[in-house]
Amino acid sequence: MLPSRYAWLAREPGPKMIVEALKLFGTMEKPGAANNPTIVAWAKEVGGEVADVYKADSIPWCGLFMAVVAKRAGKELPKHPLWALSWSAFGAKAPAPALGDVLVFTRSGGGHVGLYVGEDASAFHVLGGNQSDRVCITRIAKARLYAARRPLYRVEPANVRPIHLEATGALSLNEA
Template structure:
């Protein structure tokens, strides 16, 4: 497993993590292949999800693919058209009243585009998001709260005690384009 940045290493000591965060943590550090090559790991996710016919190049935005593989491996139901970030507004149940560790966050990017990732924490103006296709990899980045259009909570039989709001320091630049 790739090491997390120092500001987020507390995640490795937190147990039990929400299942989607645990699955996402295993994939931290996965990156797109450079140039015309494709990362077989990312393409393997599409194959595992039965989406290989529509997702066949890692240069295609893959934040939705990442969210889908994490949700599937965590035993969660996927929204229809999981490759489209904004489809995740239909995932799970509403969590907007109090975002917490493991929630799915959906962001607008332009008029019709979007981005999807997992809530790791928040500071005064941004969510800290564990997601795919962030700087061409699985990373944690800060995204302005005012871009968030939905907070969706996975359906739990019993939510882990760690599924709660997390306050973090406002360190690092804000992302403006997660591709």
């Protein structure tokens, strides 16, 4: 269930990637050697090299989450979608981050990818997978932004817009 401060998202009619991502909200990886069969099944659904490589939810899965969301939304995936930084080649460069855009971040040891749902003065509010080992919304410092990419639309949804939110909740320092 969405936290009350993000409940408005459930009433947004699009973009389709947000709608699809919200259906997965709250999915959690299993601790230790166990695997959440839902997350592992996403790799099979995406197919190709993703299905060949991804076998356990202990493997970073922010890119896997984005791949299954994009596929379900009918969007073309970047090459090597498991790698967060590969999403910097997705869609088209966004002139300014807005609802439903793919945000790619740098972090120690790699990157992170998720969907823009809003921003405050210092952070983006990001709907993504493998954030505290689950699908949730977290705040990530704007200074870590590597790329903002807009999905390719035949007709861009009217609600693709910047969303200004209050700075509530902890700032994520590492989504690994």
